[in-house]
Every structure is written in structure tokens, then in C-alpha cells.
Amino acid sequence: MIKLSRRSFLNGLAGTTAAAALMSVPNVPALGAVSKVTSIIAKPGTTGLFGADGNMTDVWAYGGEVPGPVLRVKQGETLKVDLQNELPQKTTIHWHGLRIKNEMDGVPFLTQKPVGIGQRFTYDFNIQDAGTYWYHPHVNTSEQVGRGLHGALIVEEQDPVQVDREVVWVLDDWRIQKDGAIAPFGGLHDAAHAGRYGNVVTINGKTGTPFKVRSGERIRLRLINAANARIFGLEFEGHEPWRIAIDGHPVTPAKTGTGPIVIAPGGRIDLVIDMTAKAGETFKIRDRYHNRFAYTLALIAYSDQKPIRSKPLEAPKKMAANPVPFPQLGSAERHEMIFQGGAMGGLRGATYKGKEMGLRELARMGMVWAVNGEVIPPIEEDDIGKPMVSLKKGSSHILRWRNDTAFAHPIHMHGHSFHLISRNGTKLFAPLIMDTVLIAPKEYVDVAFVADNPGDWALHCHILEHAKSGMMGFVRVG
Numbered sequence: 248m249i250k251l252s253r254r255s256f257l258n259g260l261a262g263t264t265a266a267a268a269l270m271s272v273p274n275v276p277a278l279g280a281v282s283k284v285t286s287i288i289a290k291p292g293t294t295g296l297f298g299a300d301g302n303m304t305d306v307w308a309y310g311g312e313v314p315g316p317v318l319r320v321k322q323g324e325t326l327k328v329d330l331q332n333e334l335p336q337k338t339t340i341h342w343h344g345l346r347i348k349n350e351m352d353g354v355p356f357l358t359q360k361p362v363g364i365g366q367r368f369t370y371d372f373n374i375q376d377a378g379t380y381w382y383h384p385h386v387n388t389s390e391q392v393g394r395g396l397h398g399a400l401i402v403e404e405q406d407p408v409q410v411d412r413e414v415v416w417v418l419d420d421w422r423i424q425k426d427g428a429i430a431p432f433g434g435l436h437d438a439a440h441a442g443r444y445g446n447v448v449t450i451n452g453k454t455g456t457p458f459k460v461r462s463g464e465r466i467r468l469r470l471i472n473a474a475n476a477r478i479f480g481l482e483f484e485g486h487e488p489w490r491i492a493i494d495g496h497p498v499t500p501a502k503t504g505t506g507p508i509v510i511a512p513g514g515r516i517d518l519v520i521d522m523t524a525k526a527g528e529t530f531k532i533r534d535r536y537h538n539r540f541a542y543t544l545a546l547i548a549y550s551d552q553k554p555i556r557s558k559p560l561e562a563p564k565k566m567a568a569n570p571v572p573f574p575q576l577g578s579a580e581r582h583e584m585i586f587q588g589g590a591m592g593g594l595r596g597a598t599y600k601g602k603e604m605g606l607r608e609l610a611r612m613g614m615v616w617a618v619n620g621e622v623i624p625p626i627e628e629d630d631i632g633k634p635m636v637s638l639k640k641g642s643s644h645i646l647r648w649r650n651d652t653a654f655a656h657p658i659h660m661h662g663h664s665f666h667l668i669s670r671n672g673t674k675l676f677a678p679l680i681m682d683t684v685l686i687a688p689k690e691y692v693d694v695a696f697v698a699d700n701p702g703d704w705a706l707h708c709h710i711l712e713h714a715k716s717g718m719m720g721f722v723r724v725g
Contacts, residue, residue: 282325285318287340289384289396290333296447297454302427306395307334313452314417314473315382315398322377322402328370330362337361337386340370341661342400343513344380344495344682346571347372349702352661354385356628357703357721361386376569376664377404378495379469379515381417389475389711390432393421393443395452397473408491408500408519408563411464411555418510419452419473420445439590439615441654442476442512442710448534450545457546458532460522463554467491468518472510476710478655478685480507480536481544485524489563492517496664496680497566507535511657511685513709521559526551571664571680572697574643579695582636583647586686586708586718588616591653597622609717616652616708616717623720634723635706638698648684649691656713659683662704662724665696683709698724 292308295301309315320326332338339361341353351372355361362368380400384391399415422430422445437443450456460466468488472479488508489500494515503518510516524530528549535541588594588606596605597617604622609615614622624632638644646665648658659682666678670692678695686692707719 282327283320284327284329286329286331287315288331288333289338291335294395294452296421296423296427296449296452304421304423304427304429306429307391308395309398312398313395314419315396317398317415318382318400320374320400320402322374322405325371325373329367330370331367332362332364334391335364336391337363338384338391338396339368339386340382341385342370342372342380342382343659344378344515344664345372345374345400346376346662346664346700347374349662349700349704352702352704354626354661354705356626356631357705360628374402376495376571377402377566378492378497378569379415379471379517380495381471381473381515383473385705389443389715392473392711393432393475394429399469399471401469402495404566406567408467408566409465410467410519413467413469414458415469415471416450417452417471417473418479419449420475420477421447421449423447435610435613435615437476437712438613438716439610442712444476445474448477448542448544457548459548459550461550461552461555462522462524462526463556464522465560466520466522468520470508470510470516470518472512472514474512476512476712478512478536478657479510479534481510482507482533482535483520483547484530484533486520486522486530486547488518488520490516491519491563491566493679494664494681494683496569496571498679499565499677500563509536509685511655511683511709512711513657513659513683514685519563522547522549523559524549526554569664569680571666572699573666573678574645574695574697576643576645576668576695579643579645580638581645581647583619583649584635585619585649585651586616586656586658587618587620587651588622588717589652589654589713592651600624613715614717616713618718618720622717626719626721631703632720634703635720637723637725640698640701640724642698643695644698645693645695647691647693648686650686650688653688655685655687656718657683657685657709658706659709660704660706660722662700662702663696663698665694667692668695669693701725
């Protein structure tokens with residue numbers, strides 16, 4: 248088993264200064280032209296994380312698989328998913344990263360009633376953005392995702408990047424006991440520190456599986472971080488991947504360089520990798536986000552087959568942009584959210600349900616994080632609480648998210664994709680369209696977006712233990 252540090256630091260994307268130019272909205276196929284219908288059963292099961300010879304692990308799974316089945320649709324289609332809940336708890340499905348109608352977003356009480364034990368619910372929505380996305384529950388999220396409930400959702404572009412083969416990797420980690428069982432959930436230490444890090448890391452639910460390739464081929468690798476808290480920083484020994492998309496949205500293809508490729512919980516990155524080594528060679532893929540505890544995630548294993556081609560292809564072309572509107576920065580309303588609390592954060596107290604409380608009193612209730620001096624109470628059936636901010640439909644906004652804590656936080660926004668325009672006051676050369684941005688301790692970012700999707704939309708840290716303990720609220724658009 249792999250033991251890693253719980254300390255966090257950021258090796259994120261560096262931006263260079265430049266003014267953000269107004270971006271046009273591209274044309275996409277008519278929505279709802281074709282429907283794809285599928286059914287998913289969420290139920291307990293077992294899986295072999297360590298292969299056929301290892302201990303079996305009791306999990307919760309979609310369709311009996313960990314991760315769940317890869318759902319594939321084309322941009323512009325309608326997806327209908329009939330969820331049947333055979334878990335011992337209520338559940339929902341959230342479609343992470345998709346800009347869909349509010350009642351299909353899967354957040355209990357905020358957008359829908361949770362799906363009861365033995366009950367069914369049909370999700371039905373149009374998909375306007377191509378790219379790499381994923382799905383997971385939003386009820387008791389830390390435990391349900393941590394037990395295996397998640398899967399990839401791939402929205403195929405009308406004109407995808409040209410490759411020989413496409414591979415989807417759902418990255419995850421598990422806290423496993425000696426008998427192969429998943430360790431109990433909960434505990435203040437996870438909540439107040441870096442979240443629930445596991446001691447077993449898997450790719451598509453398995454450990455130790457080699458990445459089998461052929462010399463000369465070009466592969467599109469879709470990476471999804473489904474872990475509760477682990478931040479991955481991947482290094483591909485002997486290879487120079489191209490980064491072609493972030494959180495599903497195309498970027499100008501560029502070599503990733505010598506530093507690790509950082510993927511925060513909830514985040515996705517698409518790579519194009521040219522397999523330029525010789526037949527029979529092997530190379531390490533290492534996770535060295537936590538440098539002191541770097542480990543080998545997988546091996547690239549070249550077959551003995553004849554190379555597909557003698558030299559690499561030309562640089563991949565940038566794919567067409569998704570129809571995400573760019574805000575009017577000059578007239579945009581500005582808002583600041585300061586994320587506070589946690590261990591070593593220096594927060595002595597905060598307001599909780601209208602009452603000022605000390606940190607120890609809050610910790611006894613399992614609430615250890617605050618935003619702008621307020622601990623956000625759980626969203627409940629009879630009281631969803633108040634929005635962090637209310638936004639007029641169609642208006643432009645710049646949110647400053649400031650991390651005043653000792654730990655990194657991947658902040659995820661539902662219902663909208665935002666443009667990351669600056670980090671610590673330094674503007675990016677070109678804004679990045681994202682839905683989950685990693686913010687290092689004592690760092691701040693500016694994100695801009697058009698509030699064009701009406702409803703109450705969750706906004707939270709995607710370290711799931713942080714979201715559960717005070718770092719999950721919502722914004723209201725209407």
C-alpha cells in the first residue's frame with residue numbers, strides 16, 4: 248500500500264500577463280436532435296482492486312462496475328438516464344461540469360428531492376458542451392463517492408482531435424484495511440486537514456495495470472480525478488504530452504513541460520501523447536505532487552509490434568470552442584469569497600446559523616470551515632439556507648476566491664463554466680474555461696462568468712470532507 252503525506256501545495260498552471268480579449272461564442276449543433284437513453288442501477292457489490300488474486304472489497308457501484316459505465320454522447324444530443332436506487336441510503340446523480348437545467352443537477356433539496364431507497368428517477372437534459380466530464384452522487388457525497396460511485400461521461404466533439412486511439416482513466420484512491428475492506432468514513436482529522444487521502448491508488452478501479460502502447464501511435468488520454476481529496480501531479484517519463492483540454496474545454500495544444508501535470512479532485516485534463524520510444528521499452532508514470540512521497544502510478548509498456556509510423560505526427564490542432572459566453576469585464580459586478588478555517592488556519596470563530604461560535608464549539612459539530620466569516624450550514628429539506636450571492640440572469644460577474652487557509656482547495660461551481668482570468672493578480676495570457684479551480688494556501692484567483700443559467704447552484708470545495716464540514720454553499724441566478 249502507498250502511504251503519502253497530507254500536506255498540500257500547488258504546482259498549477261502558470262499564466263503570463265496579457266489583457267483578456269472578448270471571445271466569441273461558436274456555433275454548435277442544434278440541441279436535442281438525438282436522444283441517448285440508458286439505465287443505471289446504484290447498488291452494493293464487490294470488486295478486486297488488486298486483481299483476481301487479491302482480497303475482494305465491498306463497494307457501492309453503478310451497474311456493478313467501479314468506476315461505473317462510460318457514458319458516451321455527441322455534442323448537441325439529449326441524454327436520458329434512468330437511475331434505480333438499490334443502495335441502503337438515498338442518493339442522486341450530479342453531472343459534474345455540464346451546464347444543464349437546474350432540476351437535473353442532482354443536488355438534494357437544492358435542485359431535487361433525493362432518490363429514496365428502492366425508488367427511481369429519470370435525468371433528462373440537453374448537452375451543449377463537448378469534452379470530458381463525469382457523474383457521481385451528491386448525497387452523503389464523501390462516503391458514496393468514496394465507496395466507488397462515479398463514472399466517466401464523454402461528450403464527443405463534432406470534429407475531434409485526430410489520434411490512433413482514445414483512453415479514459417478515472418483516477419481514484421481508497422483507504423483500505425488489511426482485510427481489503429474500506430475503512431470507516433468520518434472523523435474530524437480528515438475534515439480539518441487535507442481530506443480523506445487513501446492508501447491505495449487505482450486507475451479505472453485497478454492497481455498495477457500496465458499502460459500497453461505501440462511504438463509510433465498517438466493516443467488521446469482523458470484523465471478524470473474522482474478521488475475524495477487526493478491531488479495528482481503526473482509525470483510521464485520519456486514522453487512529452489500535449490495538453491489539449493482542461494475541464495472538458497479545448498485549449499491551444501502545448502507541451503506540458505517538465506513539471507507535473509496537476510489534476511485536482513473533480514478536475515479533468517485531456518492529453519495527446521505520441522509514443523516515440525522503441526518496441527519493448529517501459530517507462531514510469533509517476534505521481535509526484537507530494538514530492539517527498541512520489542510513487543509510480545503505472546508503467547508505459549511498449550509492445551514488440553512493428554511501429555505504426557516512423558516519426559511523430561505534427562502538433563495536434565486546437566478543437567472548436569464550446570459555446571461558453573465571455574463576460575463583459577468592464578461592467579462586471581465583483582464579489583469576494585474568503586475561504587477560512589481548518590487546522591492551522593488561524594480562525595478563532597465564525598457565525599453558524601446566526602450565532603457566533605468559537606472554533607472548538609464548531610468542531611464539536613463537525614463544522615470547521617467558513618466563507619467570509621460564516622460557516623455554511625448543510626442544505627436541508629426544510630431549510631436550504633441563504634445564497635452566498637444573488638445574481639441577475641444574464642449579468643456578468645468576477646468572483647475573487649481567496650484561500651486564507653493552510654490547505655489547497657479545488658473550488659467547483661455547478662451550472663456554469665467560468666473563465667479563470669488571473670492568479671494572485673497576474674492575468675493569464677488567455678483565460679481558461681473551467682468548472683473546478685485549485686487554489687493554493689494564501690493564494691487568490693479571479694474567475695469571470697455570465698450568470699446565464701437560472702436556479703440555485705451549488706458552489707463548494709471538491710475535497711469532499713471540506714464540503715461536508717462548512718465549505719459548501721450556493722449562488723442564486725434569476
